[in-house]
Amino acid sequence: MIKKASLSLLSFLLLTRVAYTEPSVEPEKIPATVAQGEATAQLHREAMCKQEYGILQDYSEALKWYRLAAQQGNADAQNNLGMMYYNGDGAPQNYAEALKWYQLAAQQGHADAQNNLGAMYYNGDGIPQNYAEALKWYRLAAEQGNPDGQYNLGIMYDNGDGVLQDYAEAVKWYHLAAEKGVADAQLALGIAYLNGNGVVQNKDTAKELLSKACENGIQKACDELQLLTMPAIKP
Numbered sequence: 001m002i003k004k005a006s007l008s009l010l011s012f013l014l015l016t017r018v019a020y021t022e023p024s025v026e027p028e029k030i031p032a033t034v035a036q037g038e039a040t041a042q043l044h045r046e047a048m049c050k051q052e053y054g055i056l057q058d059y060s061e062a063l064k065w066y067r068l069a070a071q072q073g074n075a076d077a078q079n080n081l082g083m084m085y086y087n088g089d090g091a092p093q094n095y096a097e098a099l100k101w102y103q104l105a106a107q108q109g110h111a112d113a114q115n116n117l118g119a120m121y122y123n124g125d126g127i128p129q130n131y132a133e134a135l136k137w138y139r140l141a142a143e144q145g146n147p148d149g150q151y152n153l154g155i156m157y158d159n160g161d162g163v164l165q166d167y168a169e170a171v172k173w174y175h176l177a178a179e180k181g182v183a184d185a186q187l188a189l190g191i192a193y194l195n196g197n198g199v200v201q202n203k204d205t206a207k208e209l210l211s212k213a214c215e216n217g218i219q220k221a222c223d224e225l226q227l228l229t230m231p232a233i234k235p
Contacts (some may be wrong), residue, residue: 001182008047013122026112033129040071043090045140048136050200052222059084059089059090060090060091061075061090061091062084062089062090063081063084063091064088064139065077066080066081068119070101070104072141073104073108075086075104075105075108075109075110075113075145076105076110078101078102078104078105078108078110078113079101079102079105079110079112079113079116081101081163082097082098082099082100082101082102082105082113082114082116083090083098084123085097085101086098086102086116086120095120095125095126095127096126098120098125099117099120099126100121100126101113102116102117102120103117106137106140109140109144111140111141111144111149112141112146112148113145114137114138114139114140114141114149115138115141115148115149115152116135118133118135118136118137118138118141118149118152119134119152121133121134121137122134122138122152122161123203131156131161131162131163132162132194134156134161134162135147135153135156135161135162135163138152138153138156139153139155142176144161145176147176147180147182147185148179149178150173150177150179150180150182150185151173151174151182151188153173154170154171154172154173154174154177154185154188155170155188156223157169157170158170158175158188158192158197165229166198167192167198167199168196168198168199169198170197170198171189171192171197171198171199174188174189174192175189177208178212181216183212183213183216183217183218183221184213186210186212186213186216186218186221187209187210187211187218187220187221187224189209189225190205190206190207190208190212190213190221190224191206191210193205193206193209194210194224194228196234203228205224206228207225207228207229210222210224210225210228
């Protein structure tokens with residue numbers, strides 16, 4: 001008999017997916033205006049400090065350049081500065097500062113920041129837990145195509161956190177994130193197909209999705225796949 005995974009346990013382990021915003025300019029194309037305060041140059045100078053291009057990692061230097069760009073309203077820098085304060089990279093961990101910079105970027109429509117802000121509200125990191133706010137920001141990120149926002153929104157519908165539980169809606173968002181290669185979403189979607197939650201039960205599809213998640217490094221998917229493919233024990 002196959003042991004079904006607990007979605008509530010799964011979501012507890014995997015929910016909060018947050019991300020830095022990757023730079024879009026190669027180092028040789030960075031304009032020679034860093035010292036003059038040009039925000040994009042400052043942002044990408046910071047990326048080089050964080051070993052994005054093989055240069056020695058220096059979080060304190062990265063923090064400096066992110067702050068300069070963030071103070072000029074650069075949304076990528078604001079999100080990444082928030083992430084550094086959230087993780088305690090280059091400065092003591094400070095959820096209030098993380099929240100401040102995430103909010104500034106999110107209000108500019110920055111999808112990564114919207115997702116990261118949603119995660120802070122969902123987890124209650126330095127602020128009272130607020131599922132309604134988490135749902136709001138996850139949805140804004142998800143509707144822009146942000147894969148982490150899509151996955152996190154799916155989990156909220158799966159668990160009924162701040163919204164009526166709706167497996168079909170959860171599966172909708174899992175699908176979108178899984179198609180973009182989010183391994184956690186592939187796992188969650190695989191379990192939905194395995195259990196028939198929000199979709200017609202289909203063990204072949206479940207196996208395919210769990211295989212992808214396993215290949216992408218999710219041990220829980222490997223464990224579920226092993227159970228699914230294990231020969232039935234005869235009485």
